[in-house]
Amino acid sequence: MLYISVPLGKLVRRVSRLRGGGSALPGLVVEKIDPGFMQRTLATLPHGVAVVSGTNGKTTTTKMVVELLESQGLKVFTNRTGSNFTRGVAAALLGEVDWRGRLTADVAVLELDEAHAVHFVNRVPPRYSLLLNVLRDQLDRFGEIDKTAQLLQHVADKTTGTVVLNREDPRVARIAETLTGQDVQYFGLDDSLLSTFPNDDDMRAAPGSPAPAALPHKPAADVVLRKVGPDTADFEYDGATVTTGMKLRGVYNIFNAAAALTLARSICGGGAATADHATLLTALAQVEPAFGRGESLTVDGQPLDLVLVKNPSGFRLGLKSFPAGGYATMIAINDNYADGRDMSWLWDVEFDSLRSGGVDQLTGSRAYDMALRLQYDDVPIGGVQPEIAPALAAFIRAAKGKPKRIFCTYTAMLAIRRELSKITTVEVVS
Amino acid sequence: MTAESAGVQPDSKGTIRVLQLYPRDMNIYGDWGNALVLKQRISWHGYTPELLEYNVGDEFPADVDVIVGGGGQDSGQLVIQDDLHSRAGVLTALAEDGAPMLAICGLYQLFGRFFKTRLGTVIPGIGILDVETHGTDERLIGNVKVATEEFGEVLGYENHSGQTTLGSGVRPLGTTAKGTGNNTSDGHEGARYKNVVASYLHGSLLPKNPAIADFLIRTAAERKYGTFTSGAPDDRYAVLAREHATRRPR
Numbered sequence: 200m201l202y203i204s205v206p207l208g209k210l211v212r213r214v215s216r217l218r219g220g221g222s223a224l225p226g227l228v229v230e231k232i233d234p235g236f237m238q239r240t241l242a243t244l245p246h247g248v249a250v251v252s253g254t255n256g257k258t259t260t261t262k263m264v265v266e267l268l269e270s271q272g273l274k275v276f277t278n279r280t281g282s283n284f285t286r287g288v289a290a291a292l293l294g295e296v297d298w299r300g301r302l303t304a305d306v307a308v309l310e311l312d313e314a315h316a317v318h319f320v321n322r323v324p325p326r327y328s329l330l331l332n333v334l335r336d337q338l339d340r341f342g343e344i345d346k347t348a349q350l351l352q353h354v355a356d357k358t359t360g361t362v363v364l365n366r367e368d369p370r371v372a373r374i375a376e377t378l379t380g381q382d383v384q385y386f387g388l389d390d391s392l393l394s395t396f397p398n399d400d401d402m403r404a405a406p407g408s409p410a411p412a413a414l415p416h417k418p419a420a421d422v423v424l425r426k427v428g429p430d431t432a433d434f435e436y437d438g439a440t441v442t443t444g445m446k447l448r449g450v451y452n453i454f455n456a457a458a459a460l461t462l463a464r465s466i467c468g469g470g471a472a473t474a475d476h477a478t479l480l481t482a483l484a485q486v487e488p489a490f491g492r493g494e495s496l497t498v499d500g501q502p503l504d505l506v507l508v509k510n511p512s513g514f515r516l517g518l519k520s521f522p523a524g525g526y527a528t529m530i531a532i533n534d535n536y537a538d539g540r541d542m543s544w545l546w547d548v549e550f551d552s553l554r555s556g557g558v559d560q561l562t563g564s565r566a567y568d569m570a571l572r573l574q575y576d577d578v579p580i581g582g583v584q585p586e587i588a589p590a591l592a593a594f595i596r597a598a599k600g601k602p603k604r605i606f607c608t609y610t611a612m613l614a615i616r617r618e619l620s621k622i623t624t625v626e627v628v629s
Numbered sequence: 630m631t632a633e634s635a636g637v638q639p640d641s642k643g644t645i646r647v648l649q650l651y652p653r654d655m656n657i658y659g660d661w662g663n664a665l666v667l668k669q670r671i672s673w674h675g676y677t678p679e680l681l682e683y684n685v686g687d688e689f690p691a692d693v694d695v696i697v698g699g700g701g702q703d704s705g706q707l708v709i710q711d712d713l714h715s716r717a718g719v720l721t722a723l724a725e726d727g728a729p730m731l732a733i734c735g736l737y738q739l740f741g742r743f744f745k746t747r748l749g750t751v752i753p754g755i756g757i758l759d760v761e762t763h764g765t766d767e768r769l770i771g772n773v774k775v776a777t778e779e780f781g782e783v784l785g786y787e788n789h790s791g792q793t794t795l796g797s798g799v800r801p802l803g804t805t806a807k808g809t810g811n812n813t814s815d816g817h818e819g820a821r822y823k824n825v826v827a828s829y830l831h832g833s834l835l836p837k838n839p840a841i842a843d844f845l846i847r848t849a850a851e852r853k854y855g856t857f858t859s860g861a862p863d864d865r866y867a868v869l870a871r872e873h874a875t876r877r878p879r
Contacts, residue, residue, distance in 0.1 A: 343657070343702040534877060540772060541786040542874075543831040546662030564877065567870035571836050574866050575662075575669050583866075585873065 205300040246306035252316040253331025256455040261310040263459035270482030276304040313350040320357035329363040329462045333370040334512045361465045386457040387420030424457040444484040449520035503603040511547035523556045527598030531611035532563040538608040542568045550576040562590030563611045587614045641677040650698030653684045654708045660699025662833025674860035685712040694849040700734030717755035724757045729824040729848040737827040738762045759798030762791040771879040773808030775818045780840040785830025824848045
């Protein structure tokens with residue numbers, strides 16, 4: 200069985216690629232005929248497996264960790280195609296192993312959504328885990344925020360080495376309280392930046408009221424984000440603060456850089472000991488945003504920013520990180536399964552910041568839900584057109600000569616990128 | 630506080646005070662949308678809205694005209710439970726006296742007689758509504774359409790594992806045409822008692838169901854001023870959002 204599973208899986212992978220099929224089928228095949236494949240293959244990695252999970256920022260953070268580790272000369276296996284579930288990992292592995300099933304890599308860094316992370320760690324206990332945040336997202340899948348926190352708790356429990364936790368998210372930070380054998384490292388945020396990260400608990404709270412699960416004492420963090428400039432950031436670690444250039448934009452992306460640094464320092468051995476910080480920071484400065492996470496394209500000689508919004512906190516951070524002034528704005532809201540079907544989340548975002556400039560175009564299957572939401576925040580609305588292609592064309596036509604920004608849900612972003620690829624250069628996402 | 634001192638416009642028909650119950654602990658699902666819709670529509674109808682919040686330990690405000698409260702996750706419900714029981718008297722008196730109230734999801738359950746968890750623990754409610762809720766392993770999730778006599782077709786989104794059974798003292802809000810509603814056997818959703826509207830529906834409920842919002846506002850105005858004269862809110866986006874929502878999958 201062992202001898203045929205990898206060649207067979209690879210064959211299925213090749214055939215399904217030829218047919219333009221999904222990335223997970225070959226993973227399913229190899230999992231069925233050789234359930235030990237993933238665990239056996241990943242067990243050979245000298246630096247083990249690192250799992251990145253949480254509600255927001257997994258893709259960008261995983262990308263950063265990979266690039267940071269590569270700057271240290273490590274060969275990294277990762278699930279780049281965004282198939283962030285177990286079968287997707289198996290499929291990605293098939294693409295990387297040779298015909299005898301050997302993986303030439305030093306470490307695996309895997310992005311896994313919360314529910315799939317639990318399945319994965321039951322099969323493959325990771326040496327490292329990085330848990331970013333627990334926010335209101337896709338509650339229709341996981342039920343409740345506290346339930347999501349329990350999923351991450353399980354990932355931490357199964358971790359054999361170091362667990363990296365967000366000190367500023369009480370539900371994540373508290374995971375440390377129940378861990379016994381693991382080394383715990385935190386990444387943190389300067390107090391002056393905390394207000395830019397409203398969490399779900401303070402969302403509608405009276406001013407000054409505490410989040411219910413706040414930690415009584417803030418533990419020391421391995422890396423702290425101290426300051427964010429227009430294209431720089433200050434990080435503190437090992438008792439000193441360093442300033443580095445950043446191509447990433449948006450405070451939340453840069454906070455995740457602190458997360459990535461902490462994990463990379465852990466993997467490189469004993470925190471700072473063997474990491475070469477000059478090259479780490481150079482690598483960090485070079486990281487480009489993952490697709491749709493604040494990436495900037497060029498249309499008609501003007502920048503067009505795509506900002507992915509998946510949940511209330513992400514939307515609020517997006518509005519805060521990318522101010523509307525001088526930009527034409529479009530919002531694209533779909534309610535496909537991957538976006539989440541419930542529109543309630545739009546009502547937990549304040550749109551006051553768009554009031555003075557208005558929103559030029561609304562689109563997506565729930566364009567009129569968005570219009571209704573903006574009406575109740577007294578935000579002027581230009582056009583509403585649920586069909587994405589004509590809405591995008593109208594937006595680009597009407598906003599000629601102006602920089603443009605599109606806030607979009609996941610499947611709306613995929614559709615917009617497809618349309619944009621007809622008129623500008625867009626990285627193809629498989 | 631008199632209406633004048635609250636900064637009422639000279640041509641205002643009067644002040645309507647909206648109290649949000651436990652917005653800090655019971656706000657899991659766009660519950661702010663319901664409060665915001667009441668606030669804006671009160672003003673679009675020519676009245677002056679005043680939004681008040683009541684959280685655990687606060688003093689209960691006098692002269693409340695509309696009460697609105699939402700869903701919480703289990704931890705939020707535990708936090709507010711004792712406080713809610715300490716306010717059962719005033720809330721029941723208001724409901725019996727005809728004060729309009731909107732109770733969504735978690736608060737709907739706590740407005741009932743009890744919630745019995747899967748493990749058999751009985752959490753008493755404040756008994757404004759003659760309903761009881763039993764925790765289950767099954768989570769009921771998805772878009773919902775309800776046919777109602779009072780408000781026409783009601784649209785929303787449900788996400789709950791408690792199943793609620795109605796006693797003879799209340800009537801259902803309506804019959805489910807899509808989705809599950811109160812429980813998996815009775816085919817109805819929500820509960821109505823006097824001027825209390827209780828429902829599992831998020832979405833948020835009021836934005837796409839302005840008929841319910843206007844019922845709460847009209848009732849509040851009539852109770853306070855004897856009459857209600859309506860304004861002319863622009864509901865074209867609500868109409869279109871309803872049209873598109875009704876075609877979406879479960």
